[in-house]
Amino acid sequence: MRPLPATLAFVFLSALTTIAILLVAFLPADKFEPWTHQVEDLRPGLRQWRLEQQHIKTSEDTAGDKNKVPFEVHIMSKCPDAKECMELLVFPALEEVKDIVDFKMSFIGKTNSDDGGVTCMHGPSECLGNTLHLCAERLYPLDTSDHDSLSDDDTTTFIPFSKCLFHKYSELPNQTFIKHCSKKGGLEFEKLNQCVSDTGEDGGVEMLRASVERSAAAGVKTSCTVRIGGRTRCVRDGEKWKECEGGSGVKDLVRDIKREYGDVLFEDNYGGCRLL
Numbered sequence: 492m493r494p495l496p497a498t499l500a501f502v503f504l505s506a507l508t509t510i511a512i513l514l515v516a517f518l519p520a521d522k523f524e525p526w527t528h529q530v531e532d533l534r535p536g537l538r539q540w541r542l543e544q545q546h547i548k549t550s551e552d553t554a555g556d557k558n559k560v561p562f563e564v565h566i567m568s569k570c571p572d573a574k575e576c577m578e579l580l581v582f583p584a585l586e587e588v589k590d591i592v593d594f595k596m597s598f599i600g601k602t603n604s605d606d607g608g609v610t611c612m613h614g615p616s617e618c619l620g621n622t623l624h625l626c627a628e629r630l631y632p633l634d635t636s637d638h639d640s641l642s643d644d645d646t647t648t649f650i651p652f653s654k655c656l657f658h659k660y661s662e663l664p665n666q667t668f669i670k671h672c673s674k675k676g677g678l679e680f681e682k683l684n685q686c687v688s689d690t691g692e693d694g695g696v697e698m699l700r701a702s703v704e705r706s707a708a709a710g711v712k713t714s715c716t717v718r719i720g721g722r723t724r725c726v727r728d729g730e731k732w733k734e735c736e737g738g739s740g741v742k743d744l745v746r747d748i749k750r751e752y753g754d755v756l757f758e759d760n761y762g763g764c765r766l767l
Contacts, residue, residue, distance in 0.1 A: 560751045561721055562592035565706045567599050567714040568620030569613040569660045576715030576727035577657050582650070584744045585633075591752045594633055596624055596653075599714050600703040609699050616664040619687065620656060622695040623669065625702055626686035627652045631678055652676030717744070720751050 564581050566573040585594060598621040601610045611617040627649035655672035662668035673680040687695040709718070715727040724747065725735035732739035737747055 558752070559591055559593040560588075560719055560748050561595070562588070562748060563595045563597055563718045565597045565599055565709070565711040565714065565716040565718070567612055567617055568624060568656065569611075569617040569663060570714040572727040572730065573715045574657045574660055575730070576717065578654075580725070580727075580739065580741060580744060581715075581717065582654060583741045584748070585650075587741075587745045588748045588752075589633055592748060596628060596702075597706045597709075597711075598625070598699065598702045599706045599711065600699075602700055602703055602707075607700065608696075609703050618699060620660065620663045621702070622687045622699045623656060623683060624649075624653050625698045626683050626695050627676075627678060629698070630682055630686060631676075649676070649678070652678050719744075719748055 562585070564576070566576070585592070598611075600612065600618070600621070602608075603610060609618055611621065631649040631652070633648050633650070652672050652675070655675050656663070656669075659668065669683075670680050673683060690696045706712075711718075711723075713726055713728050716723060717725045717727075723734055724737075724744065725739055726733045735743075737743050
């Protein structure tokens with residue numbers, strides 16, 4: 492059968508459209524059923540969905556979401572690669588996905604079996620820096636109900652404080668510097684100091700030990716290692732990006748986190764359009 496000429500095909504389709512509109516307009520209300528369309532699962536893990544049920548998730552939707560994507564970064568607080576990794580990739584990505592991730596900073600070091608302490612690659616001042624980040628994260632957690640961006644004037648979370656510590660990490664353990672970062676982030680220095688000095692079960696010392704053990708259990712030795720969903724997503728080592736399948740940019744990481752969460756179905760970043 493020969494295909495219709497383009498002009499006739501257009502007329503034919505226009506006629507069908509007109510008929511469809513007339514049918515919708517004149518069918519009795521009790522006879523009309525809304526059209527629904529379900530996309531089949533086209534790839535492993537892609538959730539089935541209905542167009543009429545789709546909506547954009549807000550902070551209220553995700554505040555109690557138990558399916559948040561594990562987003563973890565394994566670092567050393569005085570490592571140059573950690574600074575670049577956090578500033579170039581992790582913090583910018585976190586700003587875009589804070590409502591759908593369970594974010595955690597885990598630190599790399601060695602536990603001492605004899606005294607239960609921790610040894611850090613860049614010395615005791617790094618152990619202090621690691622503990623400061625952990626205490627800040629516990630005392631001022633990432634508040635997913637906050638609709639503001641994670642900019643430097645956001646004083647509700649540990650983010651501005653951690654940004655400040657990483658940006659000039661060589662200043663550690665200078666107390667004036669730590670107080671400056673505390674003030675900049677809106678955190679109470681005395682609370683941080685008390686947490687860092689606490690040698691109890693819930694204190695900073697034990698938090699650091701548990702964090703180091705967590706990194707060791709995950710088999711992570713390189714600062715900075717970024718993991719999502721329990722898998723290594725990207726590594727910053729020797730001022731180079733490594734093992735970054737899918738790209739090392741912020742948009743790449745954000746896309747993969749959203750994909751893990753189930754929010755990405757289509758992609759048009761490369762001049763074309765394709766179903767993921």
